[in-house]
Amino acid sequence: MSDTNKTPTTDLREGEVSNGSSVSPDVVVQFIGTIRTPFSTRDQCPRQGRLDGPECRLELLPHWQAALDGIEAYDHLDVLYWLHQSRRDLVLQSPKGKGKTVGTFALRSPVRPNPIGLSRVRLVRQEGPVLVVRGLDCLDGTPLVDIKPSRCEFTPKAPPKDADRM
C-alpha cells in the first residue's frame, strides 16, 4: 500500500493542531481508476470545481467498466476520489490568507482524517471505459474511489419500501 501520513506533528502553520495519532487501518479502499485533469500542480487546481470548468476524464479500470451501464441516464454525478498528497492528522487548520484557525470538519480542505474529495460533476459523455465530465478541482492522476448518480436527480430503481412511508 502506498498510504501516507506525512510529518504528523511538523510543518504546522500558526494555530494549527495535529492530534499526533497515527492512522488506524480500519478498512481498505481499492482504487477503481484514475482521474485526468488539466491541473498538474496544486496551484493550478481551482478551490472548487465549476460545472462549466474544463473537461476532465474518469478513466475506469477494465474490470469496473461494465459497472457504468446505464449511467448516461444521469446529467450529474457525485464523484469520490482520494487526495493522495494530503496529511491526515490535523484537527485545526489555518487556511491560507486567514489569521483564523478552523476545525477540519468545518472545511472542505484536502487535509482530513480520510482525504476523500467529493465533487458534483456534469456528465458530458461516455467513451467506453471513460466518462468525460466537468466540475472537478483535483490534480491530474488523482485516484478514483466511487461514482454515484447525484442524489438531487436520483430516483430509486426500486419501489419505495415501507420504511419510506413511515
Added chain:
Amino acid sequence: MSDTNKTPTTDLREGEVSNGSSVSPDVVVQFIGTIRTPFSTRDQCPRQGRLDGPECRLELLPHWQAALDGIEAYDHLDVLYWLHQSRRDLVLQSPKGKGKTVGTFALRSPVRPNPIGLSRVRLVRQEGPVLVVRGLDCLDGTPLVDIKPSRCEFTPKAPPKDADRM
C-alpha cells in the same frame, strides 16, 4: 482490520454479475466515529434519507472532537460513512422489484467497490463530540468516515486563487 468482501461470486440475483476480483488494498480508511440511527435492520432503513427524517447522532471519537470547531456555522453537511455489511464485487446489480440489471455506478446501492455512503444532512445541534442531524438512511452503528460543509452553501475560507479566475 475487519474488512469484508463476502461471497464474491455467490448469492447473485438473476442478471447480476460479479467481476470475481478480490479487493486490492490501495489505501486505508480510519473510522472517525459511529453513527447512531433508529434503524436497526436493513428493512427499517429508508431508501433515501429525508431532511425531515428522525434525529440521528454522529458520535466523534475523542481525538477528532476538536475538528468540529466552527461547524455550527453550517446548516447542511455532507456525511460519508462506511456501509460495513456490503459486498464489493458486483458490476451489474438487479435492484429488488425490477427485472432489469443496472451498472453499480448508475445506482446509489450500498453494494459498490468501495461501500461509502454519502448523505446531505441538516445539522440540528452540536452536543460536545456529537452532532445531531436529520437526513440519514443508514443502519445504527455505521462507522463514520468524514464530515464536510455541504458545497452548495460552502464559501471557501481563503480568498480565490488565480486558478479560480482563469
